[in-house]
Amino acid sequence: DVKVTQSSRYLVKRTGEKVFLECVQDMDHENMFWYRQDPGLGLRLIYFSYDVKMKEKGDIPEGYSVSREKKERFSLILESASTNQTSMYLCASSLLRRANIWNQPQHFGDGTRLSIL
Amino acid sequence: TQLLEQSPQFLSIQEGENLTVYCNSSSVFSSLQWYRQEPGEGPVLLVTVVTGGEVKKLKRLTFQFGDARKDSSLHITAAQPGDTGLYLCAGTAGGTSYGKLTFGQGTILTVHP
Numbered sequence: 001d002v003k004v005t006q007s008s009r010y011l012v013k014r015t016g017e018k019v020f021l022e023c024v025q026d027m028d029h030e031n032m033f034w035y036r037q038d039p040g041l042g043l044r045l046i047y048f049s050y051d052v053k054m055k056e057k058g059d060i061p062e063g064y065s066v067s068r069e070k071k072e073r074f075s076l077i078l079e080s081a082s083t084n085q086t087s088m089y090l091c092a093s094s095l096l097r098r099a100n101i102w103n104q105p106q107h108f109g110d111g112t113r114l115s116i117l
Numbered sequence: 118t119q120l121l122e123q124s125p126q127f128l129s130i131q132e133g134e135n136l137t138v139y140c141n142s143s144s145v146f147s148s149l150q151w152y153r154q155e156p157g158e159g160p161v162l163l164v165t166v167v168t169g170g171e172v173k174k175l176k177r178l179t180f181q182f183g184d185a186r187k188d189s190s191l192h193i194t195a196a197q198p199g200d201t202g203l204y205l206c207a208g209t210a211g212g213t214s215y216g217k218l219t220f221g222q223g224t225i226l227t228v229h230p
Contacts, residue, residue, distance in 0.1 A: 004159070031216050040126065042205060042220040043160075058217075090159055094216045104216050105150060106207075108159025 003027070006091050006109035014117055019078040021112050023091030030096035032074035033106065034058075034066060037088040049074055050096055081116045088113050119144040123206055123221030130196055131229050138191040138204055138224045146208035149182055149189040150218065154203040196228045 007022035025032065031050050035043040035058075045058030047066040055066050063085060067075040074093075078085055092106040122141045130136055140149065148167040152160035164173050166182035166189060173180045177200075179192040189206055203225050207218040 033217075035220075040222055042123070042222040043207075043218075044220075045217065048217060092159070096216065105162040105165065106160075106216070106218060108161070110157065110159050 004091055004093055004107050004109040006112050008112050009110065010113050012115045012117060013081050015081060015083060017081050019081050019114070021076040021089055023074045023109060024072050025093040026072065027093065028071065029093035031094045032068065033092040034074065034076045035090045035092065037090055043090060046076065083116050086114060086116045119208065119210060119219045121206055121208055121219055121221040123224055125224060126222060127225050129227045132197055133195050136193050136196055139188070140190065140206035140221050141188045142208065143187065145186050146210065148209045150207045151180055151191055152205040152207060154205060160205055198228045198230050201226055201228050
């Protein structure tokens with residue numbers, strides 16, 4: 001079974017702090033994603049990465065950055081946390097699109113509930 | 118930007134009832150995935166539909182992809198309390214999208230015993 005592990009289930013930080021959320025997958029997937037989940041808004045893509053050191057902005061990248069130094073690890077960084085970044089953060093991974101196999105499922109971690117005070 | 122409108126946002130029904138969740142867009146998707154999420158966990162894939170008009174069944178759940186690949190539905194027959202959860206539809210654009218998904222807003226289903 002694919003395992004996506006997020007380092008913390010719950011995190012409380014203060015406004016202005018630099019926050020690191022870590023995600024590790026064990027299935028050698030090329031793609032990794034960071035989402036935030038808010039009630040009524042579904043999952044919104046923050047950043048994704050399709051290879052080591054490669055990153056692409058998603059729909060809501062402002063206030064966030066990412067790091068992918070190793071294939072299995074994808075980190076989300078809140079440069080200067082603000083209260084509007086209080087949310088559930090979900091990490092996911094999937095196989096890179098291959099010819100005729102572009103509908104790979106994403107495998108999710110259990111999420112980090114982040115509160116910014 | 119592709120958007121997926123999912124409805125209804127909330128469903129509260131009695132055990133044994135039938136229900137349908139809809140997922141609509143003005144854009145064409147290469148495939149549509151349905152996920153289910155339980156409290157404290159990440160979403161888990163239920164099914165992927167890839168061909169216009171395709172129907173897939175998973176026990177009491179029936180998934181349909183619209184002919185034009187712009188919409189999808191999830192129908193549950195004789196709902197049970199174990200079906201309670203958040204249901205999410207998600208579409209892939211194909212091409213060079215690197216497997217990115219566009220998610221609907223989700224439907225929170227509560228099935229009462």
